[in-house]
Amino acid sequence: MLQENVSLSAYASYKIGGPARFFWRAKTTSDIRRGLKEAKRLKAPLFILGGGTNLLIPDKGFGGFVLKPDVMTLTRRGNIVTAGAGVSISDLLEFTAKEALSGLEWAGGLPGTLGGAIRGNAGAFGGETKDSIVRVKSIDVRTGKIAVRKKNACRFNYRSSIFKERNGKEVIVEAVFSLKPGERKAIRAGIREKVEYRHSRHPLEYPNIGSIFKNVPVDEIPRSRRKELVRNVKTDPIPVIPTARLVSQAGLRGVSFGGAMISVKHPNFIVNVCEASAKDVVALMSLVKHEVRKKFSIRLTEEVELLHWEES
Numbered sequence: 001m002l003q004e005n006v007s008l009s010a011y012a013s014y015k016i017g018g019p020a021r022f023f024w025r026a027k028t029t030s031d032i033r034r035g036l037k038e039a040k041r042l043k044a045p046l047f048i049l050g051g052g053t054n055l056l057i058p059d060k061g062f063g064g065f066v067l068k069p070d071v072m073t074l075t076r077r078g079n080i081v082t083a084g085a086g087v088s089i090s091d092l093l094e095f096t097a098k099e100a101l102s103g104l105e106w107a108g109g110l111p112g113t114l115g116g117a118i119r120g121n122a123g124a125f126g127g128e129t130k131d132s133i134v135r136v137k138s139i140d141v142r143t144g145k146i147a148v149r150k151k152n153a154c155r156f157n158y159r160s161s162i163f164k165e166r167n168g169k170e171v172i173v174e175a176v177f178s179l180k181p182g183e184r185k186a187i188r189a190g191i192r193e194k195v196e197y198r199h200s201r202h203p204l205e206y207p208n209i210g211s212i213f214k215n216v217p218v219d220e221i222p223r224s225r226r227k228e229l230v231r232n233v234k235t236d237p238i239p240v241i242p243t244a245r246l247v248s249q250a251g252l253r254g255v256s257f258g259g260a261m262i263s264v265k266h267p268n269f270i271v272n273v274c275e276a277s278a279k280d281v282v283a284l285m286s287l288v289k290h291e292v293r294k295k296f297s298i299r300l301t302e303e304v305e306l307l308h309w310e311e312s
């Protein structure tokens with residue numbers, strides 16, 4: 001059903017952002033198609049919203065049409081699990097643990113929905129969403145046609161996929177995973193370990209959108225700075241040095257602007273400590289980029305997505 005002027009901060013882990021001009025929540029494939037037709041009829045720019053855990057939404061909101069695919073299928077047949085794009089990763093993991101199916105434990109504590117994880121091939125602790133994917137079903141935004149792609153055709157790459165390359169031109173509806181039979185207790189313990197690690201390292205006590213900048217590949221570090229900076233290299237899955245360390249060495253830990261603060265606990269997070277605005281966050285992001293460039297001659301690139309909207 002079409003809704004108007006819906007606050008997006010309620011749908012974003014940052015709790016930041018103005019309203020969407022139009023908002024459409026779709027529980028089924030045909031609901032999604034109806035939503036796409038409606039967006040076309042209204043001639044409104046389209047944005048697909050998952051769990052809103054990787055997004056910075058502008059204070060003025062989004063003047064277009066937000067489609068939220070809330071397809072919640074979750075079924076098992078043998079070792080095959082089919083999950084809807086709207087299923088949260090935590091619900092998916094709870095399901096696999098209950099069904100004693102192993103293979104997704106690496107995703108313990110990963111926020112967001114399956115749709116967002118597939119689009120960005122989300123990964124952590126050496127695992128990636130693509131690892132146990134068999135196929136993905138999506139809908140072409142322009143034609144409304146359904147595509148079912150086998151894993152290879154999804155062009156999964158480091159934090160990328162064909163869905164990201166096509167940049168909002170396809171709505172992910174559902175994915176099929178192939179998992180392995182396991183022990184319920186061991187699966188739960190594997191998930192819990194990752195959740196606990198995240199709680200100990202990340203400032204989860206404040207609204208946030210995870211790491212703001214990508215880690216820096218070792219081969220992008222200027223030769224003159226390698227001796228000083230290249231140590232304790234992390235494999236992510238290519239060799240990188242953590243951006244959090246650069247931000248810390250630039251003396252920016254705990255720096256705040258308005259209601260936003262560069263986390264003391266993990267300096268690659270900018271946390272919403274007190275009713276921060278998107279402007280506050282953008283100011284801190286610019287400061288971090290500027291200082292890291294000045295001090296280390298390194299250009300940081302954003303890991304989070306900024307929802308842009310130009311009024312025509």
Ligand SMILES: Cc1cc2nc3c(=O)[nH]c(=O)nc-3n(C[C@H](O)[C@H](O)[C@H](O)COP(=O)(O)OP(=O)(O)OC[C@H]3O[C@@H](n4cnc5c(N)ncnc54)[C@H](O)[C@@H]3O)c2cc1C
Binds near residue numbers: 112120
């Ligand atoms: C505390 C914290 C820790 C995090 N840790 C990690 C981590 O370890 N590894 C990692 O990779 N990420 C991490 N993230 C980032 C984020 O959780 C992931 O990128 C997640 O997969 C985003 O999913 P989402 O549903 O919230 O997507 P959203 O933020 O809603 O959207 C992200 C993008 O996906 C698109 N999208 C969403 N759903 C669909 C769909 N159904 N069809 C087509 N496009 C869609 C959106 O249009 C947008 O472009 C972390 C975030 C937080 C807050």
